[in-house]
Amino acid sequence: MSEVAAVGVDVGSTTFKAVVLGAGGALLGSRVEPMHPRIEPQAERVLAALRDEFAAPHNTPVGATGYGRRRVPGATRVVTEITCHARGAFHRLGRAGTLVDIGGQDTKVIRIGAAGEVMDFAMNDKCAAGTGRFLEVILGRLHVPFDEVLAFYAAAHKAVAISSTCTVFAESEVVSLVANGDPIEGIVRGLHVSLASRVGQLAGRLPEGSEVFLSGGVALNAAMVDALALALGRNVTVVDRPQLLGAVGAALMVAR
Amino acid sequence: MKPDPSAVGRRARYEVAKRVGSPLLDAASLLRRTTRKKKPPHPGPFGPPLACTGALKDLMTRHYFEGRYADGAVPVAWVTSGFPVEVLRALGYHTVYPENHAALLSVSRLVPELSGPLEAEGYARDLCGYARADIGSVASGKTPVGRLPKPDLLACCTNICQTVLYWYRDLAARFRVPLVLIDTPFVYGAPQPHHLAYVRDQLGEVIDVAERVAKRRLDWGHLREVVKTAREGTELWGECLRAGTHTPSPWTGFDSFFHLAPIVTLRGSEACNAYYRTLRDELRHRVKAGIGGLVEERYRLMWDNLPVWFNVREMSTLLAEGGFNFVCTTYTNAWYEAGRRVEADDLMGSAALAYTRILLNEDLPSKLALMKRLATDYDVQGAVLHSDRSCKPYSIGQIDLKERLQRDSGIRVLLLEACHADPRAWAKEQAEARLHAFMETFG
Numbered sequence: 001m002s003e004v005a006a007v008g009v010d011v012g013s014t015t016f017k018a019v020v021l022g023a024g025g026a027l028l029g030s031r032v033e034p035m036h037p038r039i040e041p042q043a044e045r046v047l048a049a050l051r052d053e054f055a056a057p058h059n060t061p062v063g064a065t066g067y068g069r070r071r072v073p074g075a076t077r078v079v080t081e082i083t084c085h086a087r088g089a090f091h092r093l094g095r096a097g098t099l100v101d102i103g104g105q106d107t108k109v110i111r112i113g114a115a116g117e118v119m120d121f122a123m124n125d126k127c128a129a130g131t132g133r134f135l136e137v138i139l140g141r142l143h144v145p146f147d148e149v150l151a152f153y154a155a156a157h158k159a160v161a162i163s164s165t166c167t168v169f170a171e172s173e174v175v176s177l178v179a180n181g182d183p184i185e186g187i188v189r190g191l192h193v194s195l196a197s198r199v200g201q202l203a204g205r206l207p208e209g210s211e212v213f214l215s216g217g218v219a220l221n222a223a224m225v226d227a228l229a230l231a232l233g234r235n236v237t238v239v240d241r242p243q244l245l246g247a248v249g250a251a252l253m254v255a256r
Numbered sequence: 257m258k259p260d261p262s263a264v265g266r267r268a269r270y271e272v273a274k275r276v277g278s279p280l281l282d283a284a285s286l287l288r289r290t291t292r293k294k295k296p297p298h299p300g301p302f303g304p305p306l307a308c309t310g311a312l313k314d315l316m317t318r319h320y321f322e323g324r325y326a327d328g329a330v331p332v333a334w335v336t337s338g339f340p341v342e343v344l345r346a347l348g349y350h351t352v353y354p355e356n357h358a359a360l361l362s363v364s365r366l367v368p369e370l371s372g373p374l375e376a377e378g379y380a381r382d383l384c385g386y387a388r389a390d391i392g393s394v395a396s397g398k399t400p401v402g403r404l405p406k407p408d409l410l411a412c413c414t415n416i417c418q419t420v421l422y423w424y425r426d427l428a429a430r431f432r433v434p435l436v437l438i439d440t441p442f443v444y445g446a447p448q449p450h451h452l453a454y455v456r457d458q459l460g461e462v463i464d465v466a467e468r469v470a471k472r473r474l475d476w477g478h479l480r481e482v483v484k485t486a487r488e489g490t491e492l493w494g495e496c497l498r499a500g501t502h503t504p505s506p507w508t509g510f511d512s513f514f515h516l517a518p519i520v521t522l523r524g525s526e527a528c529n530a531y532y533r534t535l536r537d538e539l540r541h542r543v544k545a546g547i548g549g550l551v552e553e554r555y556r557l558m559w560d561n562l563p564v565w566f567n568v569r570e571m572s573t574l575l576a577e578g579g580f581n582f583v584c585t586t587y588t589n590a591w592y593e594a595g596r597r598v599e600a601d602d603l604m605g606s607a608a609l610a611y612t613r614i615l616l617n618e619d620l621p622s623k624l625a626l627m628k629r630l631a632t633d634y635d636v637q638g639a640v641l642h643s644d645r646s647c648k649p650y651s652i653g654q655i656d657l658k659e660r661l662q663r664d665s666g667i668r669v670l671l672l673e674a675c676h677a678d679p680r681a682w683a684k685e686q687a688e689a690r691l692h693a694f695m696e697t698f699g
Contacts, residue, residue: 067685079696080696082693083693083697106686118693119697120662120697121693
């Protein structure tokens, strides 16, 4: 078994992610589970299980990130998601670009420099619109399961305009659209267009020729990748295992 | 005409408060400070506290204490921070600054309590938190300063925002007293001669009304003296601010927010100038001795907009722990830029220019030029632009300012969304995550 170099934990608003990295940052293992409100016991349990599974000594460095980062017992270093996502993306891709991370609670646009440094960043304001939570709430209301989202999105003849910029109001708006007989496919497409447009506003004027990378749980949704590429007017590269990128970055920050 | 006996009584009470009460308060404060057991220095990230902070507290306590007895004794005016106060000072008005009072309410986290009943009456929460807090304080009578004197005159200048006009109209309806207004045209590039003539004419009208309300004629010789005093105070404040150009800065930008109070509320008075001489001398001494506002100043920053009053201590500590110091702020600098333009030998013309060319009354290129100058003069590596829900005129354009500062001045810039007054618009975790991430970008 490869020697463990570090463990990274990303305590997000929706999911708890943990990774085990080996030499050179190779991903040896990972865990993703719903975030529990009692963070400390959850972190202790997951860390203990990973240490057992990979025979990692107790002094294995642990990097922690995410909203619950300060609640991870025994963390060697606590770093924000901005820095960790940038670090993880640069490790995976090895080049400069603009990273869009759409998480459960917030969306970040991070400009990564040629040496992997964070040159600038922007985050959504105190509102769930433009985050994964927005999609989750409204797709739930429409009874569209995650693995069928792309099929609904692709089948739409046109996107139904979702004018509200607030998750709560958008949910009521969707209820009205359904009641008016608007096709579910068009509403699903409209939701993605609306979210992509919010992210586009956040990204602002992208530097000429800058590549766009996508991470976070929402990157697993191919419909979102397509909508974002259309909104930004350029190709979007999904980082490998996008949901784990923050945890990978946290582990890299402390790796031996 | 026979003197009104109640007015004579009130005047006597005011004089006693001023000549006996205030010195007694000072003596009590001094006694408290000298007999208080000295605490060992706190092993935190801040340098030794400024010794003159006690004098600042005394000065402001005196101002609000004397104010309690001012109405009926001397003419009282409630004034916006950008109003040409020199005229009122020369006419013997006791001035109250609702903005300064609202800052006290904001620091004390009283805004939700005072604003709540107003919101129930239909005042939108999107309105400036200062206006909501101050009107709420008037409506309820609740204030941490004991009592504010009732105004005889409301004096409003729109050079800081248009909200003040509606705020003061509201006050005028509540107090049923005259409202004088100076409407300053927004400046694109440079003010035009007809703009200045328009402001100058209004100054003349203000003097007429203020004389009528105060029941006395303006002594132009005395006004020249007041203008000289105000200008000296402004220059002294500028000297204090420029102490921050030294490395390490002898104080923090967060200190300067609090030490701003006298130049706002007491501009044109000798008490104000005496205080700033003390502060300037202390800052000079700290520069000479290498004493910084932080124990270790690793990075120097600029702050744009009003402070987040209810969170100043927490935010400054969070940043100071990483060695980040706000060595300059556009907000505190605004009280240096304007007042020094008023000339005693061209009172009306220079005042029209000075009070028109206020930071918030000038276009974005002017603001950008100022920020670039401050970034160079104070040698900052980064800036935090506070996008303030309570102050839209100050916040508009900050996305463009951010891009330009990054490009032209080569500094890192963070846009931080908050509110200067209302803690209900503050998301602690999200704001702190942004500040931490910003600090991490410095390596």
